[in-house]
Amino acid sequence: MEVTERAFERLVRDHQDRIFALGLALTGNRHDAEEVAQDTFLRAYRALVTYAPERVRDLKQKAWLHQIAVNVVRNRVRGNRPRLVELNGSEPDARTGPEEDVMRKAEIDELAARVACLPPRYREAVVLRHVQELSYAEVADALGQPVGTVKANVHRGLKLLRGDDHGDGDV
Amino acid sequence: MATVMFDLKRLGDVKAPPGFAERVLAQAGMADSYAVFETVLGPVYVAWNRLGVSAAMRSKSSAEFEQWFREDIGRRLVQADPPAGLASRIEDQLQGKRRMQFDLRGLTPFSQAVLRKTLEIPRGQVRPYGWIAREIGHPAAVRAVGTALANNPIPYFIPCHRVIRSDGVIGNYGGGGPEAKKNILTLEGVQLKRLQDLARAGLRYEGVRSTRVFCFPTCYHGRAARQENFVFFHDESEARAAGYRPCKHCRPAEVA
Incomplete structure (x- = not known):
């Protein structure tokens, strides 16, 4: 138990940024992103305590967590489509730093909101491939789809993103 | 295409918010959470986990509470938003209306x-x-x-x-x-004052003539008796010798 707890703490510290980023890209806002990331780690914890030590050791943590996170998002957005966030006004956040960071953060949030508006099958593929930079094989694994399907979805997703640009240029 | 991909890559550089890991650990039951509550006693710092309330102290600051918790309880501690209803459960507990769960592990x-x-x-x-x-x-x-x-x-x-x-x-x-x-x-x-006056006179128990039962002076049972019907005893043997039996509620002595 003690060993599992230490392994879990490492898992959280090693992957929290990556999984939060994934949540943000898939949901389009930081509040939902934090919920998704928390749920992901809690599910991971509940699974870990039931695994044999060898299984924990041999776990491909990155791929495994991505798979859980994608499922968390799929389950929650069922009947709860990502909000079409007001593109300029991301939610005020008490934790924002200097002005430069605020600008950067606003840009990131706007981008995340745009990605979140993609249809789910394109969104998942584009985010895993180009935000999280998994290989096509890893994306295919995490999504449980053939590599060819993933490639096609990534391509169509990117096309939609460029087309959906409201003419601001590609910032 | 290239710039879209570049932007997406930046999206992947986002950092988890401060305290995220600690909140996850708290939810997994590996750390206690705490918040400060406004109560009849003034502000009280209260720590809890999934087993119940684990600590409370009228500390002057979060830092003071965290330090005391670390030294006294020795588990990890995370500031957090209290779960819905905890504030009212705390209120009820302090007013004696309801009992809450405690973690005394x-x-x-x-x-x-x-x-x-x-x-x-x-x-x-x-x-x-x-x-x-x-x-x-x-x-x-x-x-x-x-x-x-x-x-x-x-x-x-x-x-x-x-x-x-x-x-x-x-x-x-x-x-x-x-x-x-x-x-x-x-x-x-x-x-x-009444309690201390009695204690100073060496009177530890209070009996009621009509029922022949003796209690601790603050016991609820017998409170309805009239003032002139109270008798006071120095100790158990005195009460028993006078024909009184111990109250079954406050149990001032073993019920024979």
């Missing part, structure tokens, strides 16, 4: 027994240290009871202030000194 079985017994003392009443010792089956361990109560990690909630010396001296109090102890008891409706 870190304590010795003896300390746990002392604190669980202390929880049975009703609001508005007090018991001597020796009563706790006898009730938990260690009649000689009066001093150890005092130590366990002095180290009560959840004062106010587990009402160690309701345990006082049998000579009427209020005794020290981990939750803010003897003055704080007096104030809380008064707030709960204990008539301290």
Whole structure:
């Protein structure tokens, strides 16, 4: 138990940024992103305590967590489509730093909101491939789809993103 | 295409918000959470986990509370938003309306027994240290009871202030000194002056003529009796010799 707890703490510290980023890209806002990331780690914890030590050791943590996170998002957005966030006004956040960071953060949030508006099958593929930079094989694994399907979805997703640009240029 | 991909890559550089890992660990039950609550006693820092409330203290600051928790309880601690309803459960507990769950894992079985017994003392009443010792089956361990109560990690909630010396001296109090102890008891409706006058006269028990039952002076049962029907006793044998039996509620002596 003690060993599992230490392994879990490492898992959280090693992957929290990556999984939060994934949540943000898939949901389009930081509040939902934090919920998704928390749920992901809690599910991971509940699974870990039931695994044999060898299984924990041999776990491909990155791929495994991505798979859980994608499922968390799929389950929650069922009947709860990502909000079409007001593109300029991301939610005020008490934790924002200097002005430069605020600008950067606003840009990131706007981008995340745009990605979140993609249809789910394109969104998942584009985010895993180009935000999280998994290989096509890893994306295919995490999504449980053939590599060819993933490639096609990534391509169509990117096309939609460029087309959906409201003419601001590609910032 | 290239710039879209570049932007997406930046999206992947986002950092988790501060305290995220700690919140996850708290939810997984690997850390306690805490928040400060406004109560009848003023602001009280309260820590909890999935087993229940684990600590409480009227600290001056978050830093002071965190340091005390680390030294006393020794688990990880994370500031957090309280779950819905915790504030009202705290209120109810302090007003004696409802009982909440406590996590006493870190304590010795003896300390746990002392604190669980202390929880049975009703609001508005007090018991001597020796009563706790006898009730938990260690009649000689009066001093150890005092130590366990002095180290009560959840004062106010587990009402160690309701345990006082049998000579009427209020005794020290981990939750803010003897003055704080007096104030809380008064707030709960204990008539301290009457209690201490009796104690000073060496009178530990109060009996009611009509029922022939003797109680601790703060016991609820017998409160309805008229003033002139009260009799007072120095000790158990005196009461028994006068034909009185111990109250079954406050149990001033073993019920024979």
